Amino acid sequence: MSEAARDARISVILALLAQRGELQVRYLPGLLGVSGPTVRRDLAVMEETGLIRRSYGRIAAARRSPELPVSLRRSQNTEAKRRIGGLACSLMPARPLTVALSGGSTVGFVAGLLAGRADLAVVTNGLDTATTLASRQLVEVVVTGGTARALSNDLVGKSAERMLRTYQFDFAVVGTDGISPVAGFTQHSSSGARITRTMLEQAKQRIVVADSSKLGRVHSVKVTDPHAVDTVVTDSHAPTEMVAALRRIGLNVIVVAIPSVARPAMRPAV
Known part of the structure; x- marks a missing residue:
C-alpha cells in the first residue's frame, strides 16, 4: 500500500474519531475496506505520531485538533x-x-x-x-x-x-x-x-x-x-x-x- 493511501485512511479514521469520540478497532477493516494487518500498521503510525491513544481494543483521539502532521x-x-x-x-x-x-x-x-x-x-x-x-x-x-x-x-x-x-x-x-x-x-x-x-x-x-x-x-x-x-x-x-x-x-x-x-x-x- 502506498503512503498516500495510508494517509487517506488515517484522515478517515481521524474524521470518524471527531464524530464519535472513540472507535472499536475490530470494525475498522470493514469501514476502511482493508485487512486487519493494514489497519494495525496504520494505527501504529498514528500512535507513534501522537494522533491516537489505544486501550482495550478501542482508540481515541489524543488531541482535539483534526490537523494532520506535515509528515503525513x-x-x-x-x-x-x-x-x-x-x-x-x-x-x-x-x-x-x-x-x-x-x-x-x-x-x-x-x-x-x-x-x-x-x-x-x-x-x-x-x-x-x-x-x-x-x-x-x-x-x-x-x-x-x-x-x-x-x-x-x-x-x-x-x-x-x-x-x-x-x-x-x-x-x-x-x-x-x-x-x-x-x-x-x-x-x-x-x-x-x-x-x-x-x-x-x-x-x-x-x-x-x-x-x-x-x-x-x-x-x-x-x-x-x-x-x-x-x-x-x-x-x-x-x-x-x-x-x-x-x-x-x-x-x-x-x-x-x-x-x-x-x-x-x-x-x-x-
Whole structure:
C-alpha cells in the first residue's frame, strides 16, 4: 500500500474519531475496506505520531485538533501539489525579489523549485521550507525566530511576527487549510494563522497555494478575507462551482490540470 493511501485512511479514521469520540478497532477493516494487518500498521503510525491513544481494543483521539502532521500531509495529492508549485513559481519574474514563504506541504513544492534561483532572498518560518531552499546554496534564506510547532514543523509566536513586519516582500506565497467565498481563508491553528496573515499584509503580491481538497472547507481560525489575496493556485479536481464563486468575488483563481485518477472508495460508516 502506498503512503498516500495510508494517509487517506488515517484522515478517515481521524474524521470518524471527531464524530464519535472513540472507535472499536475490530470494525475498522470493514469501514476502511482493508485487512486487519493494514489497519494495525496504520494505527501504529498514528500512535507513534501522537494522533491516537489505544486501550482495550478501542482508540481515541489524543488531541482535539483534526490537523494532520506535515509528515503525513506530504504524501497526499503530491502530483497536484507539484503542479501547483510549478505554476506559482512561474508567477514570480526573473529578477531580484524578496519573498515570504510559509511552511506546509504545498509550499514545500514551491521551495523546491525556487531553490535553483540565485536572485532571491526568502524569509520563511517553515523549517522544512528553509532546509529545502538551502539545499543548493543559491537562495539567500532567512528564518524567523519563534516557537517550533510540532504538527507543521514551523515557527510561530510574537517574535516571528515582529521579525516578518521588518520586511516588505515582493511576493508572499502561503498555504492554508480552508478556502471559502464566505468565510475567506482559514486554518486550524491560531498561531499559524497569525504568521500567514502577517506575511500577506507585508507583501505586494499575495499568492495562496492550495490543492483542491482545501476549497469549500472552513476551519476554526480566520486568516483573512478573500479580498486580501491576489491569486489562488489550485488544481482541476476543485469543484467548478466553488472556483466560480471565488472568481465572482474578485479572486484570481488559477487551476492547473491534473489527470483524473480512480480512487478506491472507503466504505461508509454505519
